[in-house]
Amino acid sequence: xxxxxxxxxxxxxxxxxxxxxxxxxxxxxxxxxxxxxxxxxxxxxxxxxxxxxxxxxxxxxxxxxxxxxxxxxxxxxxxxxxxxxxxxxxxxxxxxxxxxxxxxxxxxxxxxxxxxxxxxxxxxxxxxxxxxxxxxxxxxxxxxxxxxxxxxxxx
Numbered sequence: 001x002x003x004x005x006x007x008x009x010x011x012x013x014x015x016x017x018x019x020x021x022x023x024x025x026x027x028x029x030x031x032x033x034x035x036x037x038x039x040x041x042x043x044x045x046x047x048x049x050x051x052x053x054x055x056x057x058x059x060x061x062x063x064x065x066x067x068x069x070x071x072x073x074x075x076x077x078x079x080x081x082x083x084x085x086x087x088x089x090x091x092x093x094x095x096x097x098x099x100x101x102x103x104x105x106x107x108x109x110x111x112x113x114x115x116x117x118x119x120x121x122x123x124x125x126x127x128x129x130x131x132x133x134x135x136x137x138x139x140x141x142x143x144x145x146x147x148x149x150x151x152x153x154x155x
Contacts (some may be wrong), residue, residue: 004105005136011127012103016093019079024069024093034127035068038106040120042074042082046142053146054090064155071095073120124149
């Protein structure tokens with residue numbers, strides 16, 4: 001089980017390929033707040049709902065100073081298909097070796113249908129302008145999470 005992050009922790013740096021294979025780094029967003037969300041798999045119902053919710057609220061979030069990056073273990077080709085099929089505008093990055101997922105505490109044991117399994121823990125980490133964790137939310141629900149996040153952030 002990877003250790004979970006807490007407010008005030010430095011956010012682990014990362015550079016991962018996006019849906020087009022271009023590198024995306026957390027450092028690219030220095031000076032802005034970043035919502036980094038972790039999801040199990042592109043093109044699945046819950047993950048599609050969550051990605052669409054972020055896309056639908058992207059202008060609102062950007063206007064409040066937030067960038068959004070979605071991280072999954074999917075390969076860039078699958079992310080590109082996901083982006084095209086669902087008309088997504090959020091930045092999606094690929095972490096197939098799960099190093100970033102693990103560093104953020106978003107990979108490990110979880111409960112699924114009453115069983116303990118190892119996998120991606122649906123999580124959202126908000127990184128402040130200085131690169132520190134502002135909020136770390138684990139085991140979030142796919143549906144309604146973005147609306148709750150917007151409310152909790154006072155946007």
